[in-house]
Amino acid sequence: MDEAVVWLTIFILSVFVGIEVISKVSSTLHTPLMSGANAIHGVILLGAIIVTGSTDNNLALAVGLVAIVLAAINMVGGFLVTDRMLQMFVRKKPAKQPAGEAGK
């Protein structure tokens, strides 16, 4: 099989998987899901590391390092902020919380 066709196959299948896998999401989870997906495309960090590591030109090196910083912000910040949001969804015990503790 031609190599380009292999790439196309992977692409098309990924499109279907991407849609199928989130098709049942409830609206309460839209924000965390968006944020989590946002973090996943932060793996462009991987690409940034590879191109930066194989350059021998100072300007390109500088640009590559900027790309690495940006991608790392995307990836690390994205996963952490999603986790912070999701902590809020942990089910509380039905017993009443004592009032006043949080109302400062």
Place this chain on the structure above:
Amino acid sequence: MTIPVWAQLVYLAAAVCFILALKGLSGPKTARNGNLIGAVAAVVACALPFFYADLDHVPLILAAVAVGTAVGVYGARTVQMTQMPQMVALFNGVGGGAAALVALLELNEVVSTSADPGWFHLVATAFTIVVGSVSFAGSIITFAKLQDLMTSRPVIFPGLRFVFPIALAAAVVLCARLVIDSTMLIGIVLALLGLLIGVLLVLPVGGADVPIVISLLNAFTGLSVAAGGYVLSNTLLLVAGTLVGASGTFLTLLMASAMGRSVSNIMFGALKGGSTLGSGVASDRPVKSANAEDIAILLAYAERVIIVPGYGLAVAQAQHTLRELVDVLGERGIEVDYAIHPVAGRMPGHMNVLLAEAQVPYEQLKEMDDINGDFKNADVCLVVGANDVVNPAAKTTPGAPIYGMPILNADEAKQVIFMKRSMRPGFAGIENELLFEPTTTLFFGDAKESLGKLLNAVKAL
């Protein structure tokens, strides 16, 4: 550079983990684990090149990773829950910027070695540069809109409807030019064009629709990462980017339908006829207002109360005071529920996050479809800092920017109490007829202060 088989297998495993992560994130019980799986896979994948590739500049690369990590951790830790939407926009934007820079570097590699990588490779490179830049610039504008650094109203200037298609056409032409004659100059101009398109794309979008745009730009970044994966011959980037691009596009459509809007209407509605513009002026028609004691009596002698929280509640950080008030009402035997509109707050699901943070029991949060039939049985509907999601214009006024958006039927309650800072219209910039209904009572002031007064007044009864 060829990737050894073992490393390719690890990439495959990471790709599977990303699929599982998205799957997990779409269910409330599995969401946190899903996110964790995604994070572990991403870290492992990024560490991989250090083991199989012969990388130069490793200390500098590690330093850059450390800087980015520190900034990301700081941002994610310190951001307030109310500012979450703009934080996600910012993280998304820098990811798009990174993808564009990676593609520019790869183009530089092609130009300097004067190898012919084939036309499709160059088209994918151009695509990554343009779409990554669009995502970067667009996200910065959405950030500025949500952070109130600029007006959240649609920004339109004469000629915008011509400039935008011209910029798009120029990008396509230059992309074709890059295939015939690859130079760095064309790559850089493509990046600048991408930035321009990103700005033009987001400027005309009204504040209420910005979350949809964030989601769309998120999908854009995904697609540009996918194209970047093809350029770098890296299957993991291709799969991860495509997954995000596809699920992000689908999520955008879901969100738009939750707001009763079409995506093309949101993106280009202002260009066509300015229909996303509201009147935006505060009217001086008479309204009924009352003080805390009167409203406390209304609440304390009701049997059923429904609370409609909105972004104003979050801005005032009043969710804790509200929960105290609800607890006191509950002790008096009053049945209280929160009616959560799917787009309450500034993003779908945002309000659930904020109320969960204030330790409101999950069971009291009712989704729109579950509670809408209940409003007619409610003695009092307390609207705290919400506006557009209870605006009957969505049902009655064709041509209103929010027309067709499903709303909470607050107008069916026997009494409506509207807590507002002022008579200013809501985020969508249109007047709310509900304010002028005879059953509506207004209670002016900062949500936290007002709720505090209300709490004391109810306790004193």
